Amino acid sequence: MSKYEAVIGLEVHVHLKTMTKAFCGCSTEFGQPPNSQVCPVCLGLPGSLPVLNHKAFEYAIKVGLALNCQVREYTKFDRKHYFYPDLPKNYQISQYDLPIAAGGFIDINIKQQAVRIGIVRVHLEEDAGKLMHKEDCSLVDFNRTGIPLLEIVSQPDMHSPEEAYEYLTSLKSIIEYLGVSDCDMEKGSLRCDANISLRLKGEKALGVKTELKNMNSFKAVKDALGFEIERQAGLLDEKVKLSQETRLWDAKELKTVSMRTKEGAQDYRYFPEPDLPPFAITKDEIQKIRQGIPELPKEKMLRFMKEYSISEYNARILVADKYDADYAEERLKAWPDEDKKPMANWLIGPVAAIASSSTIKISQVNISPDNLSELIELVEKKQVISNLTGKAVLEEMAATGASALSIIQAKNLAQISDEGVLAKEIDTVIKENAKIVNDFKAGKNNALMFLVGQVMKKTQGKANPKMVQDILRRRLG
Amino acid sequence: MEPNQLTIHEIKKLLGAREVQPEDVVSALKKRIGAINPKVRAYVRVENTSLDYAKSDSPSGDTLKGIPICLKDNICTAGFNTECCSRILEGFKPPYDATATEKLKDAGALVLETKANMDEFAFGSSTENSFFGPSHNPWNLEYVPGGSSGGVAAAVASDMAIAGLGSDTGGSIRQPASFCGVVGLKPTYGRVSRYGLIAFASSLDQIGPITKDVEDNAILSGVIFGHDSRDSTSAQVEVPDYTKCLGKDIKELKIGIPKEYFVEGIDPEVKKIVDEAVDKIKGLGAQCRQVSLPHTEYAVPVYYIIATAEASSNLARFDAVQYGLRAAKPQGLIDMYKKTRGLGFGEEAKRRIILGTFALSHGYYDAYYMRALKVRTLIRQDFERVFKECDCIITPTSPTAAFKIGEKRDDPLKMYLSDIYTISVNLAGIPGISLPCGFTKKGLPVGLQVLADNFDEAMLFRVAHAYEQATEWHKMKPKL
Numbered sequence: 020m021s022k023y024e025a026v027i028g029l030e031v032h033v034h035l036k037t038m039t040k041a042f043c044g045c046s047t048e049f050g051q052p053p054n055s056q057v058c059p060v061c062l063g064l065p066g067s068l069p070v071l072n073h074k075a076f077e078y079a080i081k082v083g084l085a086l087n088c089q090v091r092e093y094t095k096f097d098r099k100h101y102f103y104p105d106l107p108k109n110y111q112i113s114q115y116d117l118p119i120a121a122g123g124f125i126d127i128n129i130k131q132q133a134v135r136i137g138i139v140r141v142h143l144e145e146d147a148g149k150l151m152h153k154e155d156c157s158l159v160d161f162n163r164t165g166i167p168l169l170e171i172v173s174q175p176d177m178h179s180p181e182e183a184y185e186y187l188t189s190l191k192s193i194i195e196y197l198g199v200s201d202c203d204m205e206k207g208s209l210r211c212d213a214n215i216s217l218r219l220k221g222e223k224a225l226g227v228k229t230e231l232k233n234m235n236s237f238k239a240v241k242d243a244l245g246f247e248i249e250r251q252a253g254l255l256d257e258k259v260k261l262s263q264e265t266r267l268w269d270a271k272e273l274k275t276v277s278m279r280t281k282e283g284a285q286d287y288r289y290f291p292e293p294d295l296p297p298f299a300i301t302k303d304e305i306q307k308i309r310q311g312i313p314e315l316p317k318e319k320m321l322r323f324m325k326e327y328s329i330s331e332y333n334a335r336i337l338v339a340d341k342y343d344a345d346y347a348e349e350r351l352k353a354w355p356d357e358d359k360k361p362m363a364n365w366l367i368g369p370v371a372a373i374a375s376s377s378t379i380k381i382s383q384v385n386i387s388p389d390n391l392s393e394l395i396e397l398v399e400k401k402q403v404i405s406n407l408t409g410k411a412v413l414e415e416m417a418a419t420g421a422s423a424l425s426i427i428q429a430k431n432l433a434q435i436s437d438e439g440v441l442a443k444e445i446d447t448v449i450k451e452n453a454k455i456v457n458d459f460k461a462g463k464n465n466a467l468m469f470l471v472g473q474v475m476k477k478t479q480g481k482a483n484p485k486m487v488q489d490i491l492r493r494r495l496g
Numbered sequence: 497m498e499p500n501q502l503t504i505h506e507i508k509k510l511l512g513a514r515e516v517q518p519e520d521v522v523s524a525l526k527k528r529i530g531a532i533n534p535k536v537r538a539y540v541r542v543e544n545t546s547l548d549y550a551k552s553d554s555p556s557g558d559t560l561k562g563i564p565i566c567l568k569d570n571i572c573t574a575g576f577n578t579e580c581c582s583r584i585l586e587g588f589k590p591p592y593d594a595t596a597t598e599k600l601k602d603a604g605a606l607v608l609e610t611k612a613n614m615d616e617f618a619f620g621s622s623t624e625n626s627f628f629g630p631s632h633n634p635w636n637l638e639y640v641p642g643g644s645s646g647g648v649a650a651a652v653a654s655d656m657a658i659a660g661l662g663s664d665t666g667g668s669i670r671q672p673a674s675f676c677g678v679v680g681l682k683p684t685y686g687r688v689s690r691y692g693l694i695a696f697a698s699s700l701d702q703i704g705p706i707t708k709d710v711e712d713n714a715i716l717s718g719v720i721f722g723h724d725s726r727d728s729t730s731a732q733v734e735v736p737d738y739t740k741c742l743g744k745d746i747k748e749l750k751i752g753i754p755k756e757y758f759v760e761g762i763d764p765e766v767k768k769i770v771d772e773a774v775d776k777i778k779g780l781g782a783q784c785r786q787v788s789l790p791h792t793e794y795a796v797p798v799y800y801i802i803a804t805a806e807a808s809s810n811l812a813r814f815d816a817v818q819y820g821l822r823a824a825k826p827q828g829l830i831d832m833y834k835k836t837r838g839l840g841f842g843e844e845a846k847r848r849i850i851l852g853t854f855a856l857s858h859g860y861y862d863a864y865y866m867r868a869l870k871v872r873t874l875i876r877q878d879f880e881r882v883f884k885e886c887d888c889i890i891t892p893t894s895p896t897a898a899f900k901i902g903e904k905r906d907d908p909l910k911m912y913l914s915d916i917y918t919i920s921v922n923l924a925g926i927p928g929i930s931l932p933c934g935f936t937k938k939g940l941p942v943g944l945q946v947l948a949d950n951f952d953e954a955m956l957f958r959v960a961h962a963y964e965q966a967t968e969w970h971k972m973k974p975k976l
């Protein structure tokens with residue numbers, strides 16, 4: 020156990036899924052030809068002026084509310100200045116001292132314990148463009164310039180890479196539930212920077228922090244934090260004084276590399292954006308937006324537990340992803356009985372296993388609610404096929420889209436529950452395994468299972484195992 | 497009288513009676529520009545003044561049908577150079593028209609391929625800060641025409657334009673109008689869309705008309721005023737028919753004369769001329785009384801913090817990436833910025849960028865910018881208080897008449913003080929008009945400034961028109 024405690028805060032940027040950019044009418048569609056979605060406003064041409072996209076503003080408030088923040092009734096935009104070719108005005112329209120929302124939290128689940136992570140602020144700003152470096156020049160694509168970006172800053176409440184990972188997963192889940200962003204790190208619609216410092220356990224004062232950038236997945240965030248904890252601990256052990264710096268994660272070398280130190284820190288010269296007057300939002304408007312917030316993961320989990328009487332553990336897995344939750348709920352509803360456990364178990368067990376083996380989401384497993392329900396009935400209630408056969412049929416269903424019954428018939432997989440047929444097979448097995456039979460009679464219970472296995476083998480797994488057991492007991496009893 | 501010497505309302509009449517054709521106006525202007533511009537240098541670009549060009553771009557509208565209107569070099573015209581008289585915008589042709597340009601065209605006006613001179617980025621009070629060199633005052637070519645909209649004012653005063661649009665951030669319409677003996681209006685902040693006006697100080701800039709008389713000013717205002725969804729600071733306030741304010745008497749109107757505007761620093765000759773104008777207005781039946789605007793003395797320092805802070809931000813975009821000047825053979829990105837901005841900006845632009853950058857810097861923001869905003873509120877409240885008891889305020893437009901070219905060039909502080917009576921108006925956001933009210937012994941025009949409450953331009957036109965009609969100053973023409 021290390022003598023240090025890590026202190027971690029995360030800064031997450033998400034693209035809001037509006038039709039048009041934050042301050043002009045250009046499309047926000049991803050992957051279009053360079054500079055095909057631009058106008059005088061997002062190009063920052065002289066004389067052009069920004070006009071706020073109210074949808075983006077509404078989305079920002081929605082996120083603020085979902086993160087349990089206070090939404091400000093009076094807010095404004097500020098200019099943040101720095102020179103860079105992907106920033107056409109050389110200032111970014113952002114928010115400084117009056118962010119749209121502040122002072123919230125998310126509860127994350129660490130080892131079955133709820134841990135509360137504070138949210139410092141949520142603010143709206145515009146994204147910059149993209150640079151492409153060629154051998155003898157650099158090119159700028161302004162398509163991304165002006166896309167509404169939400170910055171969500173956490174309190175430094177996390178103490179391990181695992182907590183950071185959980186926080187990101189929970190945050191992403193909430194934002195996806197709200198339907199305001201794709202949260203796709205590969206497309207850059209979700210980005211994360213991390214601040215991390217170490218201090219001796221029990222110490223109150225914060226250590227010297229490092230800002231980590233360039234992590235392209237949640238796993239990269241976790242790995243970078245893990246690396247950084249080791250690196251900083253090593254230096255502290257050797258009594259080396261740390262310097263405040265920004266470090267980049269190198270995903271190939273699996274290490275962080277210094278980018279710049281604090282001495283080079285920028286003065287952004289924030290001041291109120293004079294082209295956008297401050298604006299007020301009424302309690303009623305906030306209330307209206309609040310009413311538009313759908314059921315969030317935590318509430319859905321509690322409802323699943325109550326409505327479908329499933330365990331917290333299962334419910335948490337099912338609601339983690341919005342699409343998975345919708346998928347699960349459709350199927351839980353399709354299950355005809357009051358007791359939904361069989362369906363819940365199949366979703367979390369075999370269905371999830373298929374998803375993970377083909378690295379897709381549960382919701383992408385292509386089996387209709389009725390088909391799944393039918394299969395489970397055939398296994399659990401009618402016992403037409405065994406559990407094992409059921410899993411094989413499920414895989415076949417996912418691959419072909421066929422129904423369980425049609426697969427069972429086509430492959431002649433139905434369970435043998437005819438006592439006459441089974442008795443014949445059992446008699447043969449008893450004859451061929453005299454020694455084992457004696458063992459059982461001598462009290463070795465395991466011996467029975469071996470005999471059942473032999474019967475299953477002879478019937479290519481189709482014998483009804485429960486019946487086989489019953490008959491065997493009767494014969495040998 | 498040649499058609500180029502006429503006013504908008506006179507030309508409208510003659511065009512209506514078919515006594516004059518648009519061709520006549522345009523060719524008279526062209527002739528006049530050819531003869532006079534080399535001396536006055538009011539225009540920095542005269543590329544295409546053919547009527548066909550103008551016509552092809554000017555549909556519909558009746559209000560200004562067939563009447564050419566000239567523009568300051570910071571008001572965008574699609575496809576035609578708009579360079580703020582700065583080298584850094586060399587060759588910049590905006591892909592779009594400013595809202596004001598669009599509204600002129602929609603009203604039938606002819607926007608010719610010409611651009612009028614100005615101080616670089618409107619930084620100045622004399623046009624001496626133009627990359628193209630100064631314009632000359634038509635009343636005496638050794639004198640400045642004022643600034644920053646000096647080119648438009650000089651063009652209108654010398655009949656090289658019928659009328660034009662300038663911009664006013666701290667007096668840049670009113671002061672040159674005063675120096676050139678024409679009428680210039682700074683509308684209420686938010687009256688005219690700033691979309692397509694290349695920004696100097698966003699919270700202060702307004703486009704406004706510069707005309708030969710008050711009636712023309714009312715007509716042009718009616719065309720360019722109004723809400724624009726492309727400018728979030730544009731006001732949703734109804735625009736009345738200002739021509740109906742003309743010809744009304746001013747009996748019983750309560751007019752405030754701020755005592756702080758007649759103290760040390762005002763040229764005694766100007767004071768005398770303005771005092772006479774006030775007497776004239778009294779003679780028309782208005783009640784004039786002394787009022788106080790106690791925070792006047794802070795206006796210049798407050799202005800130079802707010803305006804330069806905003807300017808330093810607005811001018812950050814001139815970085816050689818997309819348009820304008822790019823210095824040759826830069827060694828990397830930072831060098832490209834340094835060389836281009838070093839070469840492209842003039843001395844005054846650099847001075848203001850540095851001043852504004854400093855005012856916004858970490859550790860100085862509260863002491864300068866924040867404090868300036870607070871004093872700005874006090875200045876605004878001064879006017880609010882006075883307008884509770886007065887219908888309008890009358891002041892000199894500038895403490896002096898035009899000064900000589902070169903006279904104040906090396907003394908920025910002295911130059912800044914020539915806007916001392918106009919700056920408060922921008923800080924408060926209220927409208928102000930300057931109109932001629934006499935001449936100095938040297939034959940240079942003096943301007944009278946009338947101020948009214950927010951969105952009460954109607955009051956300005958009423959008072960200005962009543963005074964104008966009772967005098968002959970607006971009929972005087974410079975001999976060139």
